[in-house]
Amino acid sequence: MNRTVxxxxxxxxxxxxGVLFLGLGKNPAEIRTPxxxxxxxxxxxxxxxxxxxxxxxxFKGKPVIINFWATWCGPCWEEHPVLVxxxxxxxxxVQFLGxxxxxxxxxxxxxxxxxxxxxxxxxxxxxxxxIAYGIGGVPETYFVDANGIIRAKYSGPMSSDILxxxxxxxxxx
Amino acid sequence: MxxxxxxxxILGSLLAATAGSLLGFAAGxxxxxxxxxxxxxxxxxxxxxxxxxxxxxxxxxxxxxxxxSYVAHVGSRSVPTWVTVVSLWSSLEGSILFWGFVLxxxxxxxxxxxxxxYPEYQxxxxxxxxxxxxFFSFLIxxxxxxxHTIPNPPLDGPGxxxxxxxxxxxxxxxxxxxxxxxxxxxxxxxxxxxxxKGRLGHSVLKPLRESLMLPxxxxxxxxxxxxxxxxxxxxxxxxxxxxxxxxxSLLPWLTATAALHSIMVVERKGILKGWTVTxxxxxxxxxxxxxxxxxxxxxxxxxxxxxxxxxPTILAFLGFALLFSIALLAFRIDKLxxxxxxxxxxxxxxxxxxxxxxxxxxTFTVLIGTVFPLIVEAVKGKQMSVGRPYFDSMVVPIGAVxxxxxxxxxxxxxxxxxxxxxxxxxxxxxxGAVVLAALGYVVGVRNPWTxxxxxxxxxxxxxxxxxxxxxxxxxxxxxxxxxxxFVDGQLRRGRRRFASYIVHASAVVAIIAIAVSSSMxxxxxxxxAKGQTQQASGYDITLTGIKEVQEPHRSSIISTFVxxxxxxxxxxxxxxxxxxxxxxxxxxxxxxxxxxxGDLYISLSNVDLLNQTASIAVFASPLVVWIWISVIAxxxxxxxGLIPSRRAVVSESTExxxxxxxxxx
Numbered sequence: 001m002n003r004t005v006x007x008x009x010x011x012x013x014x015x016x017x018g019v020l021f022l023g024l025g026k027n028p029a030e031i032r033t034p035x036x037x038x039x040x041x042x043x044x045x046x047x048x049x050x051x052x053x054x055x056x057x058x059f060k061g062k063p064v065i066i067n068f069w070a071t072w073c074g075p076c077w078e079e080h081p082v083l084v085x086x087x088x089x090x091x092x093x094v095q096f097l098g099x100x101x102x103x104x105x106x107x108x109x110x111x112x113x114x115x116x117x118x119x120x121x122x123x124x125x126x127x128x129x130x131i132a133y134g135i136g137g138v139p140e141t142y143f144v145d146a147n148g149i150i151r152a153k154y155s156g157p158m159s160s161d162i163l164x165x166x167x168x169x170x171x172x173x
Numbered sequence: 174m175x176x177x178x179x180x181x182x183i184l185g186s187l188l189a190a191t192a193g194s195l196l197g198f199a200a201g202x203x204x205x206x207x208x209x210x211x212x213x214x215x216x217x218x219x220x221x222x223x224x225x226x227x228x229x230x231x232x233x234x235x236x237x238x239x240x241x242s243y244v245a246h247v248g249s250r251s252v253p254t255w256v257t258v259v260s261l262w263s264s265l266e267g268s269i270l271f272w273g274f275v276l277x278x279x280x281x282x283x284x285x286x287x288x289x290x291y292p293e294y295q296x297x298x299x300x301x302x303x304x305x306x307x308f309f310s311f312l313i314x315x316x317x318x319x320x321h322t323i324p325n326p327p328l329d330g331p332g333x334x335x336x337x338x339x340x341x342x343x344x345x346x347x348x349x350x351x352x353x354x355x356x357x358x359x360x361x362x363x364x365x366x367x368x369x370k371g372r373l374g375h376s377v378l379k380p381l382r383e384s385l386m387l388p389x390x391x392x393x394x395x396x397x398x399x400x401x402x403x404x405x406x407x408x409x410x411x412x413x414x415x416x417x418x419x420x421x422s423l424l425p426w427l428t429a430t431a432a433l434h435s436i437m438v439v440e441r442k443g444i445l446k447g448w449t450v451t452x453x454x455x456x457x458x459x460x461x462x463x464x465x466x467x468x469x470x471x472x473x474x475x476x477x478x479x480x481x482x483x484x485p486t487i488l489a490f491l492g493f494a495l496l497f498s499i500a501l502l503a504f505r506i507d508k509l510x511x512x513x514x515x516x517x518x519x520x521x522x523x524x525x526x527x528x529x530x531x532x533x534x535x536t537f538t539v540l541i542g543t544v545f546p547l548i549v550e551a552v553k554g555k556q557m558s559v560g561r562p563y564f565d566s567m568v569v570p571i572g573a574v575x576x577x578x579x580x581x582x583x584x585x586x587x588x589x590x591x592x593x594x595x596x597x598x599x600x601x602x603x604x605g606a607v608v609l610a611a612l613g614y615v616v617g618v619r620n621p622w623t624x625x626x627x628x629x630x631x632x633x634x635x636x637x638x639x640x641x642x643x644x645x646x647x648x649x650x651x652x653x654x655x656x657x658x659f660v661d662g663q664l665r666r667g668r669r670r671f672a673s674y675i676v677h678a679s680a681v682v683a684i685i686a687i688a689v690s691s692s693m694x695x696x697x698x699x700x701x702a703k704g705q706t707q708q709a710s711g712y713d714i715t716l717t718g719i720k721e722v723q724e725p726h727r728s729s730i731i732s733t734f735v736x737x738x739x740x741x742x743x744x745x746x747x748x749x750x751x752x753x754x755x756x757x758x759x760x761x762x763x764x765x766x767x768x769x770x771g772d773l774y775i776s777l778s779n780v781d782l783l784n785q786t787a788s789i790a791v792f793a794s795p796l797v798v799w800i801w802i803s804v805i806a807x808x809x810x811x812x813x814g815l816i817p818s819r820r821a822v823v824s825e826s827t828e829x830x831x832x833x834x835x836x837x838x
Contacts, residue, residue, distance in 0.1 A: 023469075
């Protein structure tokens with residue numbers, strides 16, 4: 001028996017397998033945003049349909065769920081009913097807000113009329129708000145607490161469980 | 174119904190593989206002729222069952238039978254038929270089934286070709302092959318089952334990942350990769366069998382080398398096709414990003430390349446036996462590691478399949494295979510007796526050793542860079558990524574030294590050489606080095622590493638071209654006519670030798686093309702309004718229009734650019750932006766104008782249909798097309814060398830050897 005081979009082999013094997021084992025179950029696609037724990041970037045944008053300006057600051061005092069989406073995005077269609085249904089039960093204690101970017105107002109309106117809505121949607125015309133929040137793709141959802149601090153972020157289509165779990169982070173002081 | 178049939182076939186293949194594997198190992202212990210015969214029959218049975226299961230899946234896909242879970246997951250009525258067929262390997266479960274299919278083919282062919290020959294090694298080799306097959310059948314039967322029955326089938330499915338639908342190259346890259354990856358199981362089986370027997374005899378070297386060479390060819394082409402696809406589709410103007418999964422395909426290729434060289438030293442000198450089997454085992458283990466990387470969801474990459482539960486299962490298999498290999502090596506490596514020794518530092522075998530060490534160094538460099546983010550995350554809990562600067566700064570120097578060895582290795586004779594011999598063989602190619610480096614400098618190469626690469630490349634090219642035709646020249650000196658000397662010296666007797674120099678020559682071209690195209694790339698960012706003409710890298714580029722095209726599964730915004738050089742239009746490029754129904758972000762498709770001298774590559778970064786304006790990135794990279802050409806030439810050259818010759822390989826190589834030595838003396 002060759003001891004050197006055995007010892008060197010086992011060291012390499014243990015190190016490699018250990019590292020891979022620890023990596024299991026982690027999601028590398030999850031980009032942890034540096035914004036968590038920081039104040040949510042301020043914005044005041046025009047609401048689709050009414051043309052009124054909605055300022056994020058006006059919702060201070062209750063948690064806000066900000067959902068970035070667009071009509072050209074398939075997963076956004078998927079999560080839309082989840083958001084609408086949850087907003088119906090959770091509002092007015094929790095505020096829902098849709099932010100659409102890289103899209104036209106006409107298409108958004110058509111989408112909302114066809115699929116329903118239960119919360120305000122604003123248009124991020126120049127995409128500045130999306131940049132301030134570091135949006136990598138749609139949909140992405142931010143959970144802001146009553147003091148205007150970002151507490152959680154989720155990339156990808158929302159399910160009720162994911163929404164509840166993240167909202168809990170924004171509800172606990 | 175069809176799902177149950179598929180599942181039944183998979184369970185059958187699992188049984189056949191398990192039984193055959195146990196029989197193989199038992200026959201290896203008892204030397205039972207009947208046991209071996211039955212192990213072979215089970216190998217064929219496994220092949221038949223797994224292939225039938227795959228055919229069942231393809232039929233289900235083509236018939237849009239959404240009651241089969243995999244079809245419901247990746248099928249769609251709105252995609253073209255070729256996309257439907259490609260869906261077989263577009264997602265996790267199907268890709269494992271396809272793996273089983275390829276493995277079945279390899280095992281059946283290897284079993285058939287080695288029947289009745291290598292009685293010492295074949296039983297254990299079949300045991301190992303079918304052991305691996307049993308694992309993959311287990312995966313397909315359990316954790317990655319594509320044949321679930323869906324009680325209420327949907328009317329239509331989402332179709333495969335849009336990135337895979339974006340280019341035809343995606344239909345060829347994965348099969349080549351699987352043919353490379355999976356094929357490494359066969360030499361692994363031979364290597365394990367040799368260790369189990371404690372003997373790596375001369376007879377088994379031929380099947381070992383050939384069974385390694387064939388998947389190596391596929392793997393080389395697959396890596397190139399992957400780079401080509403990234404270049405044609407991803408739109409950033411490059412072909413290699415040191416993405417974890419690109420690295421995963423490169424790692425086993427590096428160790429396999431090293432092993433192909435070290436086998437030659439075993440053939441000639443009877444040394445490096447333990448080292449060679451270690452390299453072959455490492456190649457297979459790196460293949461399994463690569464499979465884990467793509468399918469566990471642990472690594473972030475364009476290739477990642479969705480997160481899945483099969484990660485732990487593959488990791489367990491990797492652990493088992495790793496420990497099995499280490500134990501086998503530790504207990505048996507000292508039994509593989511050495512027959513000779515390296516006679517001097519300036520000999521061909523010493524250069525083979527240097528080549529091997531460099532390949533292993535490269536393997537470790539790439540492996541560490543790939544898993545380093547995992548180590549940091551495990552130790553510090555921080556996310557990080559290892560980028561291009563690490564890989565480039567490590568790999569470029571090692572690659573340059575390898576190119577240097579590729580030049581001087583073949584110039585040196587086997588065994589001990591005199592100082593006079595060494596000078597005579599090593600000095601003249603300096604002309605090639607100086608000429609190519611000077612030529613590069615004249616056309617504008619200033620990057621020091623690129624100049625070094627050109628110099629080493631010129632040296633290697635001169636040596637390779639001189640060595641390549643040695644048998645022909647010798648025959649001509651003896652008075653044979655040129656045509657006959659070529660056929661006999663290059664195509665028939667010297668085929669394997671000629672083939673290996675074709676591979677070397679192609680490698681030199683590939684390395685030069687990679688160095689020049691990556692260091693000399695010019696990037697220009699431009700903003701266009703319709704009708705406007707601007708200049709970039711010596712071309713006049715005009716935006717003639719932007720249109721939208723609707724297709725069932727996507728909508729595309731296509732912009733049309735006319736490219737002119739010296740006032741003459743040379744090409745029309747149509748880079749586009751595709752929005753697939755099921756994707757979060759639009760996917761851009763660049764367009765490329767290719768010439769032998771270099772490519773002009775346009776990628777859309779922003780496009781406005783209403784105002785007819787577009788922002789583009791223009792990349793001008795010299796020599797890119799030579800990368801694809803040289804790797805294909807490399808594959809064809811190696812394939813040419815695999816054509817069986819009527820005379821035994823061993824006697825042929827001893828024939829050319831003294832002549833070659835005499836030539837340099």
